[in-house]
Amino acid sequence: MCNHDYLSAWTLTAITCGHPGNPTFGMTQGTQFNLNDAVRFVCNTGYVLQGAVKSTCQANGQWSNALPKCKIVNCTEPGHVENSIRQILPSGPHRYSFQTTVSYRCNPGYYLLGTSSISCQGDGTWDRSLPKCLLVLCDRPSMPPYAQISGDRRTVGSVIRYSCIGQRSIIGNTTRMCQLDGQWSGSPPHCSGDSAGLCGDPGIPVHGIRLGEDFTVGTAVRFNCEPGYMLKGSLERTCLTNGSWIGTQPECHVISCGNPGTPRNAQILIHDGLTFSRSITYTCREGYYSTGMLTRHCTVNGSWTGNMPECSVINCGDPGVPANGVRLGNDFIYNFTVSYQCSPGFTMDADRASTLTCTKDRTWNGTKPHCKAIVCGPPPIIPNGQVVGTDFTWGSSISYSCNQGYQLSLPTVLTCQGNGNWSGEKPQCFPVFCGDPGMPAQGRREDRGFTYLSSVSFSCYPPLILVGSARRYCQYDGTWSGTQPSCIDPTHTTCGDPGIPLFGNQNNSQGYQISSTVFFNCRKGYLLQGSISRTCLPILTWSGFQPECIAHHCSQPEMPAQSDVRAIELPSLGYTLIYTCQPGFYLAGGSEHRTCRSDGSWTGKQPLCAADNRPSGKSPVGTVQEPPSKLPVPGGVFAKNSLWRGSYEYLGKKQPAMLSITAFEPFSNRVNGTLIDHSGVELKLAGTYKKEESQLLLQVHQITGPVDIFVNKFKRDYWALDGHVSYISSSNSVVYQGFVRGKGFGQFGLQRLESLDLSRDNQGYNFASNSSSVAAAILVPFIAMIIAGFALYLYKHRRRPKVPFNSYVGHENTNGRATFENPMYDRNIQPTDIMANETEFTVSTVCTAV
Structure with a gap:
């Protein structure tokens, strides 16, 4: 439970940047203004954004970008209409900005075709095409019978004159003028009749009819117009006694439908007038399509057929987004293009284009592509x-x-x-290379190589006889079969005196016969390092290695007879002894590490080495070992503070290392840890444990170390541990092993120092920590300091215990294996050694690796 007083000492204030404000003529989209929240800026119609499109709230309480501005959209110069006067509203500094209207008025003698005003739209275009001012022309004047006209111009202000042929006289207007409305002034005259009592022929209006052919005094004639024409003048005229007609001579004027205007986003394509039977055809601007008839006809009733067409923007619609892909572009209108990209791991069909363009027929010029998973072919096969x-x-x-x-x-x-x-x-x-098996002193060897299935045979020079295997085979696991032979004098039946350590004693009460054991101890003020006991083997060599007596103020702690001990000075803790059990024994209790206290006593408990009769003990060389269990290993195996010990290969040599888990998130299975290299380098690692596959990839994100030469090898490529976790039921142990990703690196293997209880598959895994566990003496609060101090000490002081073997030595035991000059790289180590077998990976190896 958290302490309320403790929590109250901390005041957690959410970082907020506040509302960033709205751009003038724009708005801010977003409702959250706290840390890492983002807002977007948009402008009103007719305005364009100048500045950042979005802004993010930062840790300092400030927005990442300044408030942008919305600049008004400007249209281009619309141009002038010939024979017109132009007016711009409203007037101001932005002459042709959004919503500006330009109006055109035709000069006298001209009429307007199209819409008299155009407006600047929000997209920076004018809503209509420019109108036209066309010349006003009067129709051809009526020609009375027996008359003639002088003057052929029909523009506004033009005058024509009438005259009669022969002796006839003109009755009515002798001149007529073309007016602004396109009509001739007055009415047509007529010529007098042939004799008294007769009126002259009044004529027939163009596009009209006349009823009556009697022009005598008192008779009447009637007039009418064809459809599409309207009578102007007297409908009926009567012949008077003076030879003139009552009323005015009618004319049939064509019916006008007027200026139909121009739809928005359209222009007039064809027109032949605005009067009866004439037509006008429109076309939409590029990027627009029509709804309605584009051609209209002037009808007999003076109206245009149909309705004004509308021009709508061409929109091809959303072409969609392919599965496992993205679409770039959100404008689906004419001539705009959208492009596609496939998500990582997917590729586009070769027969589909990666871009689509919206065409004038409101369809895309293709179909959206498909993104199919990228699949590599079968990887190359390697022999064997x-x-x-x-x-x-x-x-x-x-x-x-x-x-x-x-x-x-x-x-x-x-x-x-x-x-x-x-x-x-x-x-x-x-x-597999088994390495040089060595040659017994005073002996000879015949070999055919040291690789898998090769064999070597040994013999001795007389009178010596061979003890051990006369022929050894290189086995699949990199070890030699049998035992290392030696050449002994047949007259000898005992081992030689192993010697007495300086400042120490030897107890040889059992003698030096085969199977007898000698014991060593040190004088007061000295501590024993090495093998406490050594046994005479059948090949007349001693097991273990010769001990030393090192001066120290701490008293000699109790030690099991079947153990070896190493010592190291840790700056953080002090003088520390590290115990391992001799072959055939295992650590059954007590402490693996013991540190000398300031009062001369030792931490931990006396270690206990018991005879290894367990089923999980090592199988004889050449026999099949129990494979790791396939039980799923829970993520809790990487619990915080758990320790893993083992080694990795670099340039063909094994390098000891220890992994300390610093954090574990049970829900996401996120693992953080520190790998401590023998040279003092610390690697901060992180990764996610895949429980179903028992797989963990730990990638490095921080490297620290005392010397660049040790650090540099980890900085190549993207260094990582890539391996699987296995549970070995026979030994109730867990191993993490695989390959190291990095140039020059090879396999790695780490074993968890605590036992694992798989009886419960939940977050509360029970990790055994009884006296039989190796970790009982390791899990102390300063374990990370121990390892780091150990590595640092190795680098600074360069101290090491004596290497027990520098080459093959006939009188020393190697447990049936040849020993080489560099004990860090021994190909005789069993495959399980890379899984950090507790009896194989010892600190003595660490010391000789510097």
Whole structure:
């Protein structure tokens, strides 16, 4: 439970930037104004944004971008209409800005065709095409019978004159003028008759009819017009005694439908007048389509057929977004283009275009593409090996494993690339190398190589006889079969005196016969380091290695007879002893580490080495070992503060390391840890544990170390531990092993130091921590300091215990294996050693690795 007083000491205030304000003639979209919230700015119709489109609230309480401005949209110069006067409203500094209207008025003698005013739209275009001012022309004047006309111009202000042929006289207007409305002034005259009592022929109006052909005094004639024409003048005229007609001579004027105007976003394509039987045809501007008839006809009743057409913007509609892809572009109108990209891991069909354009027929010029998963072909096959992994899609990785008796030339991981090819170097499977098995002193050897299935045979020079295996075979696990032979004098039946450590004693009460054991101890003020006891083996060599007595103020702690001890000075804790049990024994209780206190006493408990009769004990060389259990390993195996010990390969040599888990999130299975290298380098790692696959990829994100030469090797490529977790039921242990991603690195193996209880599959995993656990003496609050101090000490002081073997030595025991000059790289180590077997990975190895 949290302490209220403690919590109240901390005041947590949410970071807020407040409302950023609205741009003038615009608005801000967004309702949250706290840390990392983002808002977008948009302008009103007719305005365009100048500045950032969005802004994010930062940790300092300020918005990431200043408030933008909304600048009014301007249209281009609309142009002048010939024979017109132009007026711009409203007038101001922005001459042709949004909503500005330009009006045109034709000069006298001209008439307007189209819409007299145009407006600037929000997209920066004018809503209509410019009108036209066309010349006013009067119709051809009526020609009375027996008359003639002088003057052929029909423009406004033009005058024509009438005269009669022969002896006839003109009756009526002798002149007529073309007026602004396109009509001739007055009415047509007529010529006098042939004799007294007769009126002259009044004529027939153009596009009209006349009823009556008797022109005598008192008779009447009537007039009418064809459809589409309207009578102007007297409908009926009567012949008077003076030879004139009552009324005015009629004319048939064509009916006018007037100026129909121009639709928005359209222009007049064809027109032949505004009067009866004439027509006008429109066309929409580019990017618009019509709804309605584009051609209208002037009808007999003086109206245009149909309705004014409308021109709407061409919109092809949303073409959609393909699965596993994205669409770039949100404008679906004419001539605009949208493009497509596939999500990582997917590729576009080759027969589909990546861009689509909206066409004038309101359809896209193609169909949206499909994004199909990128799948690499089968990875290359290697002799004596096989591919590990069945997922060949983009981003997935495969590795290789070799058949029994072969090993990879390099820990290659091939990754499926976006181009459908595999990246990475194909490895090879080489026969396992068992190393030089050594040669017994005073002996000889015949060999045919040191690789898998090779054999070597040994013999001794007389009179010495061979003790051990006369022939040894290189086995699949990199070890030699049998036991290392030696050449001994047949007259000898005992081991030689192993010697007495300086400032120490030897208890040889059992003698030096085969199977007898000698014990060592040190004088007061000295601490024993090395093997406490050594046993004479049948091959007349001593087990273990010779101890030393090191001066120290702490008293000698109790030690089990079947143990080896190493010592190290840790700056953070002090003088520390590290125990391992001799072959055939295991740590059954007590402490693996014990540190000298200031009062001379020791931390922890006396270790206990018990005979290893467990079923999980190592199988004899050449026998089949129990495979790891396939039980799923829960994520809780990486609980916080859990420790993993083991090694990794670099340039063919094993390097000891320890992994400390610093954080574990049970819901996301996120793992954070620190890998401590033997050279003092610390690597901060992070990754997500995949429980179903028991797989964990830990990638490095921080590297620290005392010297660049040790740090640099980890900075190459993207260094990571890529491995799987296995539960070995026989030993109730968990191992994390796989390959190191990095140039020059090979396999790695780490074993969890605490036992694991799989009886409950929940977040409360029960980790055993009884006296039989190795971790009982390790899980102390300063374990991270111990490891770090240990590594730092190795680097600074360069101290190391004596290497027990510098080459093959006939009188020393190697448990049936040859020992080499660099004990850090011993190919005789069993495959399970890479899983940090507790009896194989010792601090003595750490010390000799510096």
